Each structure stands twice: as structure tokens, then as C-alpha cells.
Amino acid sequence: MYLRLKDNDTIAAIATPLGEGGISVIRISGAAAFDVADRVFVGKGSLSESPSHSAHFGRAVDASGKYVDEVVAVTFRAPNSYTCENVVELSCHGGYLVTQKLLQVILDAGARAAEPGEFTKRAFLNGRLDLSQAEAVADLIHSQSEAAYRSSMRQLSGDLSREIKAIRDELLNLASLLELELDFSEEDVVFANRIALDDRMSDAVAALEKLLLTYEVGRVYREGVRVTIAGKPNAGKSSLLNSILGEGRAIVSDKPGTTRDTITESISIGGVLFRFTDTAGLRETADEIEREGVERAEKEAEKGDVVLLVADYGEKYYNGTIAEYARLSDICAKVGVKFVRVWNKIDLYPAEAPRIAAEGREFYVSALKGDGIDFLKNGLKELALGKEVNESTVVVTNSRHRDALARSKRSLGLALDTLRSRKSGEFVALDLRAGLNALGEITGEITTDDVLNNIFSKFCIGK
Ligand SMILES: Nc1nc2c(ncn2[C@@H]2O[C@H](COP(=O)(O)OP(=O)(O)OP(=O)(O)O)[C@@H](O)[C@H]2O)c(=O)[nH]1
Ligand SMILES: [Mg+2]
Structure with missing residues (x-):
């Protein structure tokens, strides 16, 4: 309290x-x-x-x-x-x-x-x-993308609070039923049907799980998506950046090694802020190029959310290079970075049309002509948000909320275990209460001064 x-x-x-x-x-x-x-x-x-x-x-x-x-x-x-x-x-x-x-x-x-x-x-x-609405005020002020703005507006209007409240109310009912039994424990009555309890608690766990899954989307809304453009010299990385931005931001030339320093540019795609980093071109000999290229891409990869590996479409049919890329793909998988192949320069291969393949992980484009770039942008947005998220989805954007939801879910899991092992309702109620308290922290029914100070100190003066 x-x-x-x-x-x-x-x-x-x-x-x-x-x-x-x-x-x-x-x-x-x-x-x-x-x-x-x-x-x-x-x-x-x-x-x-x-x-x-x-x-x-x-x-x-x-x-x-x-x-x-x-x-x-x-x-x-x-x-x-x-x-x-x-x-x-x-x-x-x-x-x-x-x-x-x-x-x-x-x-x-x-x-x-x-x-x-x-x-x-x-x-x-x-x-x-309530507390989640107060936090939405700060998020609204700090929003830098359309999507962040929209999700904080939704939170401010109480959408998240309502979902949390519905789950809390249900858990409160269940806890009260169990606690009522305790009051009558002498008489050995059972108010709460164990099967119905199990069902209703499982539903609450599922609802929490669903909210938790939106956190990744929430993070994307809030922080945007960092995309590293990697690949061999002359693959068309800078051209791709320019084509995505719709302007000649990065210098392009037919000389391998044109880009010296990394360039980062932001663009909003479907309301989500994307930060694209074009990486530097690499040096001479074939082996060295490959080794350095892979190493550099690996280092950049770990910093971002998505790696776009750009390669000349013709390479798809040439020798050993694909194995080198597989290594990068493995590293991305290990550190949780999404790996996307972009086959570029399809205008040089008349049989190829712009398209998306391999569940949105492979794109066929021409950075020069702009073919397939809209596919790519859309595909990146879907990759970041997931297909099922739409304008009206309630999204958890705050790590404090995520932690409280996770703790609540854990307590309910324990409560379910206890229930299924046929222990006294008293023990089930204890875990249920812990789950309830964790949810109460989100809206601020239950909180400490430290938490409050921590939240409000992040506001600006005058708000
Ligand atoms: N035909 C064709 N040429 C392209 C395409 N994309 C890029 N190029 C050409 O490929 C060459 C290299 O392009 P860049 O964008 O500079 O390649 P890069 O990967 O950034 O190269 P470095 O910075 O040197 O590593 C330039 O001559 C581009 O015009 C494409 O889709 N089709
Ligand atoms: Mg370049």
C-alpha cells in the first residue's frame, strides 16, 4: 500500500x-x-x-x-x-x-x-x-512515432487499465470464494467448484499471457526498430538505403568500398520508426573481404533488431558465398536478431520479379529501379509487429507493467499447481492474492513510494 x-x-x-x-x-x-x-x-x-x-x-x-x-x-x-x-x-x-x-x-x-x-x-x-494512465502521459510526451503516440493515447484513455481490471475482478471473485470457504472451515463446505476454478484461473493466465506477448510490439512502438544493412562491397547496400528513404542520402558508386563510415537514417513505416544503418564497404582480396565482411556484419548485427543481408541476386547461383552468409544467419539466431535476405539487382536478371519469399525472410528487389521496395518496407513492418496486431490491440509498452504481469502470471501458475494437487483452498488463495497484488501495481492500487518517485521523477518539471 x-x-x-x-x-x-x-x-x-x-x-x-x-x-x-x-x-x-x-x-x-x-x-x-x-x-x-x-x-x-x-x-x-x-x-x-x-x-x-x-x-x-x-x-x-x-x-x-x-x-x-x-x-x-x-x-x-x-x-x-x-x-x-x-x-x-x-x-x-x-x-x-x-x-x-x-x-x-x-x-x-x-x-x-x-x-x-x-x-x-x-x-x-x-x-x-490511475498509475498506468499517469505513465501514459509521460509516454505521450516522449512519443516520437505515430505508433508510439497512438499506443500511449490508448493507455491514457484507460484501455490497458480496463483489461487489467477485468482480470483482477475475476481473480478477486475467485479469491473471495476460496476465502469464504475458510470462514466456514469447521462445517467443511465447499463453495468453489474445483473444476470451474481451474477453468477460470486458466483463462486468467491465458489473458495475462496474451498481454505479455504484446510487450515486444510495445517496445517496437516505443523505441523503433534498428536495422543493419550488411553485405559485400557493391551489393547495393547504400542504394538500398537511398531507395528505402526515397532520397539520395548515401553515396553510391560502382567502386567497391564506397561507404567508409556507417550512416544511420530514420524513417517511419506504417507509423513505426525504423533506424537503418548502412555499413561500410570492405577491402580487397576475396578471402579477406569475405572474412571482414562477415565479422563486421556480425558485430553490427548484435547491436540491432534486424539484419538485412544484401546480395547481388546472381550470387544465389554462384559458389561458396552462401555458406558464409549462413554463419551470419546463425549468429543472428543466437542473439535473437531477425535475419532477412535481400536479393538485389533483379533488374539485371529479366526472369526475376520483385517478391517476398520464405515467410517474409527473403526479398527480391532492385534498389536501382525501386522495384520490390514497398514489399520490403511492408515486410519489415510485419516482421516487427506481427501480423495480428492492429490499431485496436491493447499493447503493453512499459517494462514495469511487463514485470508485474509476469509476476502475476507466475503466482497464478503456482495457484493452479496447488489447486491441482488438491491442497487446501487456503494455499490456493495465498497465491491468488499474490497474483492480484502484482496486477494492482500496474494501475497503482498497490505500490510503494519508491515506485511512485521513480515513475514521476522521469517526468519533466511542470507536468
Ligand atoms: N543494376 C543495378 N545496379 C545496382 C542496383 N543497386 C545498386 N546498384 C549499383 O551497384 C553499385 C554499388 O552500389 P552501392 O549502393 O554503392 O553498393 P554498396 O553495397 O553500398 O557498396 P560499398 O559501399 O562499396 O560497400 C552502384 O553502381 C549501383 O548503381 C540494382 O538494383 N540494380
Ligand atoms: Mg555503400
């Missing part, structure tokens, strides 16, 4: 990015927000006597009455505000100095400088958001 270490301070912070802009907003929250604002704000009337959700033009002044800036004050009365407390937002001219000065005046008038995430923390403590 968390300690409600809630203070009664009225807090203030600049809520907009520091720097020059049209306006800046300073947010004041707490029981005394209106009093503090009134000490600073000079307008037609006092803010304390104004209704909630009203805007007022006026001047901000310091304690000695000196004019600081023109401002607009917007009022929100508890509980109808972001924090559920009294809130006043002052918009001033968006300059670095003027904003700092106004904040100082507000602090002098009795507010305390807010800590990172403190507004959102209060929203959580006051029950306006």
Missing part, C-alpha cells in the same frame, strides 16, 4: 518549454492557488471570487507592485482540474527571462517550486488517473 505522503503545499512551475515562443504558461496548483495568484495578478476583479474555468486579462506584479508582464489567468476550481486541486494557469509572453521572473514572483507569493511530474503525481494521488 502506498503511503499517502501528500503535502498541502501549493506548487508552481513553468509548464511550457524554456526558450522564446509566443506564450509561456505557469501552472499553480494547491489549496492556496487562488490566494497566491491574487497576490501576483492585478485585473478587473480578484481571481478568488471568479468562477471556475474563466479567463482574465491583467498584469502580473511583484511584491513591491512592480510590473512584470501582461498575463492571462485561467481558473480551475477543485476538483475540476488536471490535479483535482485548485489550479490557476498564468500565460505570459514566451521569453526565457520574463517567464523565469514571473515564476520567481509566484514563488515569492507563497508557492513552492514543483518537482518533476508533481502535477501528474497529484492527479494520481487524487484519483483522477
Whole structure:
């Protein structure tokens, strides 16, 4: 259970990015927000006597009455505000100095400088958001891809919370049934049918499993996908990068060894951020080239999520090179990096058409002509997300949630074992409760101050 270490301070912070802009907003929250604002704000009337959700033009002044800036004050009365407390937002001219000065005046008038995430923390403590929703606020702010944006919006609107709650409610019912039996243990009654219990607990485990499986997708949404483009000199790696990006980013030439340093470029494919790294070309003699190429690709491979091995389509029918690539493929398999072959330059082999083969692990393209590049992009997206994920899938994006789900699933597994070994319901209930508690951590029904501080310290000040 968390300690409600809630203070009664009225807090203030600049809520907009520091720097020059049209306006800046300073947010004041707490029981005394209106009093503090009134000490600073000079307008037609006092803010304390104004209704909630009203805007007022006026001047901000310091304690000695000196004019600081023109401002607009917007009022929100508890509980109808972001924090559920009294809130006043002052918009001033968006300059670095003027904003700092106004904040100082507000602090002098009795507010305390807010800590990172403190507004959102209060929203959580006051029950306006659950913990997973509060975390979604931070994720939303940090989203850099369309998909990350969408999944954090979904989490913010409570989709994940609802799924968790449904599982929790079911487990609570089961735990209560078992615990009811204990109360009547003298009479030796059985309320909970063991077969039905087994079924319902198994269903809960399956639901948790399904959520856990979405974590990989969640990570892809949040962090994007790192793709290493590897292959022999002149295979067309840089050409492929350019073709995927739709621009001439990397230098291409018919001289082997054109790319010297690795180049990384990002592009969004279907809302997912992909980071492609084009690796350097390699040196002379055939053996050395092969050895170095493989070694280099191996090193890069371990850093990424996907390796695109680019090769001239003609190689498919030439000598020993394929075995060398098999080695790279084995290494990828060992470190969990997805391995994809791209047969390039199919325009030189008129019989070949752009296509996807081997369950999306082999592509036939012409980087030069752009043939098959859309297949490749789409295939990469499917490889990263899985085919069954769509817009409405609830996705677990947060490692804290993943850990709690995994612990919950483990406890339920134990509960099932205990149930099946026909031990007393008491022991089953114990494990069920542990599973329930783990789920409660996700939404914040059960949490510690350390966890809370850790979560909110990652927010920016003013949020
Ligand atoms: N016909 C044809 N030529 C291609 C294709 N892709 C690349 N090339 C040509 O192959 C040559 C090498 O292309 P690059 O993209 O520089 O190859 P690379 O793998 O980056 O080479 P290094 O950086 O030297 O390792 C250039 O002359 C390209 O125009 C293709 O699909 N078809
Ligand atoms: Mg190159």
C-alpha cells in the first residue's frame, strides 16, 4: 500500500518549454492557488471570487507592485482540474527571462517550486488517473512515432487499465470464494467448484499471457526498430538505403568500398520508426573481404533488431558465398536478431520479379529501379509487429507493467499447481492474492513510494 505522503503545499512551475515562443504558461496548483495568484495578478476583479474555468486579462506584479508582464489567468476550481486541486494557469509572453521572473514572483507569493511530474503525481494521488494512465502521459510526451503516440493515447484513455481490471475482478471473485470457504472451515463446505476454478484461473493466465506477448510490439512502438544493412562491397547496400528513404542520402558508386563510415537514417513505416544503418564497404582480396565482411556484419548485427543481408541476386547461383552468409544467419539466431535476405539487382536478371519469399525472410528487389521496395518496407513492418496486431490491440509498452504481469502470471501458475494437487483452498488463495497484488501495481492500487518517485521523477518539471 502506498503511503499517502501528500503535502498541502501549493506548487508552481513553468509548464511550457524554456526558450522564446509566443506564450509561456505557469501552472499553480494547491489549496492556496487562488490566494497566491491574487497576490501576483492585478485585473478587473480578484481571481478568488471568479468562477471556475474563466479567463482574465491583467498584469502580473511583484511584491513591491512592480510590473512584470501582461498575463492571462485561467481558473480551475477543485476538483475540476488536471490535479483535482485548485489550479490557476498564468500565460505570459514566451521569453526565457520574463517567464523565469514571473515564476520567481509566484514563488515569492507563497508557492513552492514543483518537482518533476508533481502535477501528474497529484492527479494520481487524487484519483483522477490511475498509475498506468499517469505513465501514459509521460509516454505521450516522449512519443516520437505515430505508433508510439497512438499506443500511449490508448493507455491514457484507460484501455490497458480496463483489461487489467477485468482480470483482477475475476481473480478477486475467485479469491473471495476460496476465502469464504475458510470462514466456514469447521462445517467443511465447499463453495468453489474445483473444476470451474481451474477453468477460470486458466483463462486468467491465458489473458495475462496474451498481454505479455504484446510487450515486444510495445517496445517496437516505443523505441523503433534498428536495422543493419550488411553485405559485400557493391551489393547495393547504400542504394538500398537511398531507395528505402526515397532520397539520395548515401553515396553510391560502382567502386567497391564506397561507404567508409556507417550512416544511420530514420524513417517511419506504417507509423513505426525504423533506424537503418548502412555499413561500410570492405577491402580487397576475396578471402579477406569475405572474412571482414562477415565479422563486421556480425558485430553490427548484435547491436540491432534486424539484419538485412544484401546480395547481388546472381550470387544465389554462384559458389561458396552462401555458406558464409549462413554463419551470419546463425549468429543472428543466437542473439535473437531477425535475419532477412535481400536479393538485389533483379533488374539485371529479366526472369526475376520483385517478391517476398520464405515467410517474409527473403526479398527480391532492385534498389536501382525501386522495384520490390514497398514489399520490403511492408515486410519489415510485419516482421516487427506481427501480423495480428492492429490499431485496436491493447499493447503493453512499459517494462514495469511487463514485470508485474509476469509476476502475476507466475503466482497464478503456482495457484493452479496447488489447486491441482488438491491442497487446501487456503494455499490456493495465498497465491491468488499474490497474483492480484502484482496486477494492482500496474494501475497503482498497490505500490510503494519508491515506485511512485521513480515513475514521476522521469517526468519533466511542470507536468
Ligand atoms: N543494376 C543495378 N545496379 C545496382 C542496383 N543497386 C545498386 N546498384 C549499383 O551497384 C553499385 C554499388 O552500389 P552501392 O549502393 O554503392 O553498393 P554498396 O553495397 O553500398 O557498396 P560499398 O559501399 O562499396 O560497400 C552502384 O553502381 C549501383 O548503381 C540494382 O538494383 N540494380
Ligand atoms: Mg555503400
